Amino acid sequence: MLMTISQPRIITHSDKIRLTSTIRLEKEAECELRELWFEVEQEYAEYLCDERSDAFLVGMLQYAMRFGYDIKLAAPVTAELLYNLKNHLIPTLCEASSNKWHHPQIMTDITIEPLENASGVGTGMSCGVDSFHATLTHLTNEEGQPKLTHLFINSIGSFDANYGKIFKGAPTKEEIKEATFLRARRIARELDLPLVESDSNIYEVYDHRFFSKIHTFSTAFSVLALQKLWRTYLFAGTWGYADFSLHRHDRKDCAWYDLLTLNCVSTRHLRFYSEGSLKSRVDKTLYIAENSIAQQELHVCIKAIENCGICMKCRRTMLTLDAIGRLGDFSNSFPVDYYRENHNDYLRWLAKKIAKKDAFSMDIYATLLEKGMHLDALQPMIREFEQLETERRKPSKQEAKLLASKKEVRQLKRRINKMQKSASWRLTKPFRKVTKMLKGS
Numbered sequence: 001m002l003m004t005i006s007q008p009r010i011i012t013h014s015d016k017i018r019l020t021s022t023i024r025l026e027k028e029a030e031c032e033l034r035e036l037w038f039e040v041e042q043e044y045a046e047y048l049c050d051e052r053s054d055a056f057l058v059g060m061l062q063y064a065m066r067f068g069y070d071i072k073l074a075a076p077v078t079a080e081l082l083y084n085l086k087n088h089l090i091p092t093l094c095e096a097s098s099n100k101w102h103h104p105q106i107m108t109d110i111t112i113e114p115l116e117n118a119s120g121v122g123t124g125m126s127c128g129v130d131s132f133h134a135t136l137t138h139l140t141n142e143e144g145q146p147k148l149t150h151l152f153i154n155s156i157g158s159f160d161a162n163y164g165k166i167f168k169g170a171p172t173k174e175e176i177k178e179a180t181f182l183r184a185r186r187i188a189r190e191l192d193l194p195l196v197e198s199d200s201n202i203y204e205v206y207d208h209r210f211f212s213k214i215h216t217f218s219t220a221f222s223v224l225a226l227q228k229l230w231r232t233y234l235f236a237g238t239w240g241y242a243d244f245s246l247h248r249h250d251r252k253d254c255a256w257y258d259l260l261t262l263n264c265v266s267t268r269h270l271r272f273y274s275e276g277s278l279k280s281r282v283d284k285t286l287y288i289a290e291n292s293i294a295q296q297e298l299h300v301c302i303k304a305i306e307n308c309g310i311c312m313k314c315r316r317t318m319l320t321l322d323a324i325g326r327l328g329d330f331s332n333s334f335p336v337d338y339y340r341e342n343h344n345d346y347l348r349w350l351a352k353k354i355a356k357k358d359a360f361s362m363d364i365y366a367t368l369l370e371k372g373m374h375l376d377a378l379q380p381m382i383r384e385f386e387q388l389e390t391e392r393r394k395p396s397k398q399e400a401k402l403l404a405s406k407k408e409v410r411q412l413k414r415r416i417n418k419m420q421k422s423a424s425w426r427l428t429k430p431f432r433k434v435t436k437m438l439k440g441s
């Protein structure tokens with residue numbers, strides 16, 4: 001099966017400017033064409049990269065690996081990027097998926113010519129805790145750290161994936177998207193930084209699937225599409241560096257192995273960093289809670305234009321702000337009165353998560369333990385949910401019997417395998433054959 005990626009083209013689309021490439025998917029006798037595009041405001045047109053296929057190779061890589069395509073590219077690829085992908089990222093992901101993923105052959109010309117860029121330093125502004133942290137920690141160049149020159153907001157599927165199936169009467173994903181862009185503009189204005197607004201259909205090209213499994217690749221696609229602007233890109237990490245994992249990576253959020261991906265999509269001209277991964281979510285929240293813009297504009301909600309206070313992310317953030325003693329500062333952005341009136345419900349929600357050993361909730365609990373806060377109410381609830389968890393996990397009599405039978409079958413299979421590999425089994429093979437023939441005659 002072959003995926004052919006055409007020479008990228010720059011076209012005007014409505015009042016925007018678009019970098020686009022035709023993806024030709026050949027599968028046996030069938031052939032399908034898909035258009036993958038990335039667009040920005042006209043003022044950023046000069047930074048779009050149509051000379052190289054870098055963005056499209058990274059953007060479509062998981063598609064080829066998941067569905068078994070080799071890749072042919074019409075435009076050359078930066079030599080260093082191709083080296084990183086071919087020698088590091090691709091073999092590692094294949095091996096860690098027990099070779100379920102295809103190892104694509106990549107047919108392309110390479111280029112070693114340096115690509116000039118405007119030395120931009122950017123980070124995504126999605127208005128959540130991670131992006132606020134990445135932004136607020138890079139407003140100056142103290143100790144030689146990269147100082148932000150731009151904020152970046154893109155649409156690579158999060159609005160579709162997170163808001164596509166919400167409840168009746170809720171705002172549409174388009175309304176949420178518009179509100180998020182408006183919020184990002186206000187933040188950029190307050191921080192006196194330009195905001196690069198972009199859009200892409202990469203999630204549609206992936207058939208509206210795999211958002212959480214490809215979002216690092218999709219972001220790298222967007223950044224590489226605009227690689228004549230950037231020298232450094234700070235990617236707000238979700239997990240700590242020490243949590244790096246490739247275990248079952250094909251089924252999990254790709255954020256678990258950002259360190260590998262971001263290193264491999266970096267070249268000497270454009271460096272990606274996983275930002276904030278040395279801090280826990282509580283520590284990041286503590287850092288941003290000081291900032292008046294974050295107090296007004298922090299938006300974590302996965303259900304509504306304003307923080308609803310009820311969804312998983314709102315609850316988690318309000319409990320964190322409460323634990324660090326800063327909830328009162330966020331009364332313009334979160335329903336703080338509602339939280340206080342229903343505090344016991346929030347603690348019960350937290351206790352349930354702690355009983356399930358949810359990582360983010362365990363961090364909040366550690367802070368509450370350190371401060372001796374809410375423990376009289378919280379700890380009996382945790383014990384109650386832990387008891388329920390234990391009972392839930394305890395198998396019934398029938399299940400226990402079935403498990404025992406399965407275990408026995410596995411043990412027998414192992415013994416047969418061992419026996420068939422043994423020397424005596426191989427040596428006695430002719431005798432078994434003769435016995436079989438005699439029995440048959």
Ligand SMILES: [Zn+2]
Nearest residue numbers: 301308311314
């Ligand atoms: Zn919410």
